[in-house]
Amino acid sequence: MSVPVTSRRHVLQATALGVAALATGCAAIGGNTKPRVVVVGGGWGGLGAVRGLLAAGAADVTLVEPNESFMSCPLSAHFIAGFQPASDFQRSYARVDQLGARRVRERVLEIDRTKREVVTGTQRLPYDFLVLSLGVDYMEESIQGYAEARAQLPVGFRAFEQMAVRQQVDEFLVKGGNFVISAPKPPYRCPPAPYERAFLIAEQMKQRGTKGKIIIVDANPNPMPMPISKPILNGMKSLYSAQIEYMPNVDIRAVGMGKRQLNTSDGDIPFAHANLVLPMRAPALIRQAGLGERWAAVKLPSFQTQADDRIYVIGDAQGTPLPKSGHVAFGSGQQVAEAIAERIAGKTPVVATGEVDLPLGICWANVTHSEAININVSSTVSPGEPPKLKFTVDPEHNARSGAAAMSWGTGMWKAMLG
Ligand SMILES: Cc1cc2nc3c(=O)[nH]c(=O)nc-3n(C[C@H](O)[C@H](O)[C@H](O)COP(=O)(O)OP(=O)(O)OC[C@H]3O[C@@H](n4cnc5c(N)ncnc54)[C@H](O)[C@@H]3O)c2cc1C
Numbered sequence: 172m173s174v175p176v177t178s179r180r181h182v183l184q185a186t187a188l189g190v191a192a193l194a195t196g197c198a199a200i201g202g203n204t205k206p207r208v209v210v211v212g213g214g215w216g217g218l219g220a221v222r223g224l225l226a227a228g229a230a231d232v233t234l235v236e237p238n239e240s241f242m243s244c245p246l247s248a249h250f251i252a253g254f255q256p257a258s259d260f261q262r263s264y265a266r267v268d269q270l271g272a273r274r275v276r277e278r279v280l281e282i283d284r285t286k287r288e289v290v291t292g293t294q295r296l297p298y299d300f301l302v303l304s305l306g307v308d309y310m311e312e313s314i315q316g317y318a319e320a321r322a323q324l325p326v327g328f329r330a331f332e333q334m335a336v337r338q339q340v341d342e343f344l345v346k347g348g349n350f351v352i353s354a355p356k357p358p359y360r361c362p363p364a365p366y367e368r369a370f371l372i373a374e375q376m377k378q379r380g381t382k383g384k385i386i387i388v389d390a391n392p393n394p395m396p397m398p399i400s401k402p403i404l405n406g407m408k409s410l411y412s413a414q415i416e417y418m419p420n421v422d423i424r425a426v427g428m429g430k431r432q433l434n435t436s437d438g439d440i441p442f443a444h445a446n447l448v449l450p451m452r453a454p455a456l457i458r459q460a461g462l463g464e465r466w467a468a469v470k471l472p473s474f475q476t477q478a479d480d481r482i483y484v485i486g487d488a489q490g491t492p493l494p495k496s497g498h499v500a501f502g503s504g505q506q507v508a509e510a511i512a513e514r515i516a517g518k519t520p521v522v523a524t525g526e527v528d529l530p531l532g533i534c535w536a537n538v539t540h541s542e543a544i545n546i547n548v549s550s551t552v553s554p555g556e557p558p559k560l561k562f563t564v565d566p567e568h569n570a571r572s573g574a575a576a577m578s579w580g581t582g583m584w585k586a587m588l589g
Contacts (some may be wrong), residue, residue: 210524215497218485219504227512252371288523315425348443363536406538453488466490502530535576538568
């Protein structure tokens, strides 16, 4: 399957501006060795960049990622709800090793922009260009008591954390009671995901006759993002009215594990299990390196940081209004790989003079194990203006999108690691 990432409707106009400035200063340009590109984060965006850079062959590519393998968040609700094994959503990094990337299995602790080095626990890695695709961090302080309860209340919106959520779901399906799932205010990773998770767990409740209910505590007035509200509410009412209670416009203030109770703007809610999806921000490394506050400040369409032209931030950690989606992250990774290869080749940097297409977003919200709502987001940006987003959404969940979601996943994992 070929993966559509973007279609450039407007060819960018070349200008002489800044050519020399951008091409110079690369330690290795003109020498015998290739320029060094360090990619931090082996998730959706990082792998888009790594595969693009390896295909271009213009740089020495280092991928820094602490996990030994990749696990997908997209489609992982099928694992969390017990329909499919974890192995369906995991892949080895062997392919990027074979293609010639140097893989460092460590966490980056610091970025030294003056020396152009990333610092891990054991080494300093010099770079000519740096691509950061770090994903998200949780704002634990937004719910009083959460930090102390962290181990019992896994969020499961980052790779491998799904295992702990699955344990909670397994227990709930046997014992029943109240299972609270919360949705924060955007921006957060994959807004439809809390509802999708609730739907697939509710489907299992029906199949297994679990006595209890799922309470969706939503900080928003309706399911997010707005264009998908109707099909999500339709799925909730038509299939799960006995299993799901929906509470819109409710903020969670505190959690107490003693009484197993949430304190909210609508009173106290007792729970047997809870999956609190917290508000999110970029990981602390972004702030440490002076690249942004809640999110990294980047320029569009290039994804270069406003603070440093040699550093690109892609994926969910960047702060544009683009959807926080794996498809967008992968597409932006491919795009910045191409741009870096062009800079290394000394090609004239281009400046957009008209509307430019940005990486596409393709998201899926499964309503049952076999039926999904497809959400496509195409985005454009014009110089000096904020990006414009256009949503195309299935009017209701259907089996065709259910099958398409699975083949999309298989195609994306192949593009990343096949
Ligand atoms: C339940 C769920 C369902 C989803 N469904 C969809 C969908 O249908 N379609 C879709 O397009 N998207 C979907 N998404 C969103 C998608 O998962 C994210 O948008 C995507 O993962 C973002 O890619 P990323 O590269 O920014 O972050 P990630 O894929 O999370 O990768 C970040 C990587 O950086 C590494 N890292 C972090 N800090 C450091 C450090 N200091 N040093 C080294 N490495 C570091 C992490 O270990 C991680 O591997 C879903 C998400 C969830 C949670």
